[in-house]
Amino acid sequence: MPIVLVGPMGSGKSRVGGRLAASVGAPFVDTDQRIVERYGPIDEIFAREGEEYFRVIEREVVAEALREDAVVSLGGGAVLDADTRDDLERLAVVWLQVSPESVAPRLAGGNRPLIAEGGIERWVDIMQARRPLYEAVAGLTIDTSRRSVARIVDEITEWA
Numbered sequence: 348m349p350i351v352l353v354g355p356m357g358s359g360k361s362r363v364g365g366r367l368a369a370s371v372g373a374p375f376v377d378t379d380q381r382i383v384e385r386y387g388p389i390d391e392i393f394a395r396e397g398e399e400y401f402r403v404i405e406r407e408v409v410a411e412a413l414r415e416d417a418v419v420s421l422g423g424g425a426v427l428d429a430d431t432r433d434d435l436e437r438l439a440v441v442w443l444q445v446s447p448e449s450v451a452p453r454l455a456g457g458n459r460p461l462i463a464e465g466g467i468e469r470w471v472d473i474m475q476a477r478r479p480l481y482e483a484v485a486g487l488t489i490d491t492s493r494r495s496v497a498r499i500v501d502e503i504t505e506w507a
């Protein structure tokens with residue numbers, strides 16, 4: 348059964364996911380990375396085809412990844428999809444939280460079309476809107492703001 352990491356942009360899903368996978372001896376699947384491999388850079392998909400199209404391909408890639416015995420990191424907006432939330436109900440889901448103060452430096456220079464304009468204020472708005480969705484799917488919540496990756500990995504492996 349996969350261990351799934353959800354949470355907003357910059358919460359550390361990829362960093363934590365890679366280390367967690369190594370620690371439990373499972374493959375690591377980053378759904379954004381898989382989208383890039385198959386369809387090209389995410390900002391180009393948004394620019395060329397729009398967010399709605401991105402969500403359709405994201406749903407497909409996420410559904411496939413959730414059937415794998417892996418540590419799976421989902422893009423921040425994957426929980427917007429009701430079918431994805433249904434899939435997550437049966438799985439071990441960890442919500443990585445982060446404060447706006449801690450996330451701001453991590454987002455600098457990132458390739459993230461949703462906050463390309465609006466920056467941290469937009470990030471906060473998006474986070475508020477999605478909070479109930481993360482809450483609904485998560486079995487474990489960890490604030491990553493002042494914890495080391497090693498400690499986060501330990502907390503997840505003790506729980507899972």
Ligand code: S3P
Pocket residue numbers: 354355356357360379389421422423424425458459460461
């Ligand atoms: C998005 C988050 C991004 C990526 C896309 C949309 C979102 O993933 O999927 O830019 O809607 O929050 P990360 O959370 O890995 O940055």
